[in-house]
Amino acid sequence: MANIPNGVVTGDLADIILIGQAAGHGGSGLPVTGISVKGSAFTDDSGDADDPTLVQNVFADAAGTGSSDGAADGYHSATDTYEVAAADISVSKTSTILWDPINGTTNPKAIPGAIVEYCIAVANASGGANATGVAISDTIPANLTYYGSLATGPATVPAVIGVVTEGTVTGATCNADGSGTGAQAGGVVSGNLGTVASGDTETLIFRVTVD
Known part of the structure; x- marks a missing residue:
């Protein structure tokens, strides 16, 4: 760019x-x-x-x-x-508690053993140029551990294909519908979103467990 x-x-x-x-x-x-x-x-x-x-x-x-x-x-x-x-880029990061060992998926809490999904959304405002070569790197917060395989876990937890996966956003909902994958090493997740077109939002999604 x-x-x-x-x-x-x-x-x-x-x-x-x-x-x-x-x-x-x-x-x-x-x-x-x-x-x-x-x-x-x-x-x-x-x-x-x-x-x-x-x-x-x-x-x-x-x-x-x-x-x-x-x-x-x-x-x-x-x-x-x-x-x-x-390009007019903005980045937001949200988290959703998917499951905990006491409540399951019914109003789960961020207690030890809980599974939390993070969504990093990169939005490119309409009317400008495409943003090319968009890459993300994020350090997992303290007291959390990377959840090694996003496609496994309690049967009631929605599966996400890949280890760190791309996606899009519908309203306030992160969708794990992208084809790209990222990586995790030493408590840092990273991924390359490629091109974020004008007016589009792309995401990087990963999961952690609460220590």
């Missing part, structure tokens, strides 16, 4: 101005305008008397779109406008 200057947001407009200058070549490279001009600008001789010993300069350029670019001044400019389209 291309770098966006500070303070610039999706929908902002910026102009690019191209300027052509009639000037004598003063060195290597093309002549430039402004400070350190490599070629001296020609003078418009249209108001001078005819001099048969000189090649006189008569400019016929129209006024350009750039600042201070008037007619017949030996300069001409053209302006183009581009609209900024940047």
